[in-house]
Amino acid sequence: MAAFDPDKEIPRHIAIIMDGNGRWARERGLPRREGHRTGAESVEIALETCGEIGVDYLTIYAFSSENWKRPEAEVKALMGLLAHFLKEKTSSLIKNNIRLRVIGQIDKLPKSNQKELEKSIEATAGNDGLTLVVALSYGSREEIVEATRSLMKKAQDGELDPGNLDEATFAAQLNTAAYPDPDLLIRTSGEFRVSNFLLWQISYSEIFITKTLWPDFRRDNLLEAAGEYQKRQRRFGGV
Numbered sequence: 001m002a003a004f005d006p007d008k009e010i011p012r013h014i015a016i017i018m019d020g021n022g023r024w025a026r027e028r029g030l031p032r033r034e035g036h037r038t039g040a041e042s043v044e045i046a047l048e049t050c051g052e053i054g055v056d057y058l059t060i061y062a063f064s065s066e067n068w069k070r071p072e073a074e075v076k077a078l079m080g081l082l083a084h085f086l087k088e089k090t091s092s093l094i095k096n097n098i099r100l101r102v103i104g105q106i107d108k109l110p111k112s113n114q115k116e117l118e119k120s121i122e123a124t125a126g127n128d129g130l131t132l133v134v135a136l137s138y139g140s141r142e143e144i145v146e147a148t149r150s151l152m153k154k155a156q157d158g159e160l161d162p163g164n165l166d167e168a169t170f171a172a173q174l175n176t177a178a179y180p181d182p183d184l185l186i187r188t189s190g191e192f193r194v195s196n197f198l199l200w201q202i203s204y205s206e207i208f209i210t211k212t213l214w215p216d217f218r219r220d221n222l223l224e225a226a227g228e229y230q231k232r233q234r235r236f237g238g239v
Ligand code: V0D
Pocket: 018, 021, 036, 037, 039, 040, 043, 061, 062, 063, 078, 079, 081, 082, 085, 086, 100, 120, 134, 214
């Protein structure tokens, strides 16, 4: 295991697929929502730890575009968790200089969630510490299709010559246009899949997969992932 060293390269952007809440709850005979609730505590710890070591961007996969197919009660519980988090934690985001942003099809969320999100984004817009990007109703293929649609429209309107389309022009149409690509992608709960998360953006990211379930993923786990990233940077020189 590689120890984290604050004097070595810090991943500037960490993205996390927070998997394993359901399994964590099942193993304890608890309702699924308890897994999500404890997982939300892990999000807070990840925020603290990223702040502590100087990460600039943390992107979390909170709710995928596929998650709408889950039982209605669970979707409701997740939206309740989102509302609760925003209501209870916006003041702490402000206090800790964290800027909140979202990616995904936010217009598909319940109107009340959209309003609360808008308020928290606005209230933290002036912060210049860690940026927390929450992926909500997010799917990477949808994002890529949407980007293509808007580029086709520009071409049709004579604003873009297809011959001039390049990677930077394409990336500028993605939800993540304002953020650097993730340096490190963490997936908890041991699955070796990318699951429609940031497909374009993780082209060169280091991938850290751990069997630890998301509700059990705490400060030491994040430091281990950052330490492993540093070890790989040293070996491969970041190419
Ligand atoms: C459930 C595990 C934090 C994954 C973590 C659906 C799924 C707990 C947030 C959150 C969720 C953080 C900051 C913020 C707004 C929300 C969150 C959802 C689910 C929404 F500004 N955890 N979390 N949002 N889960």
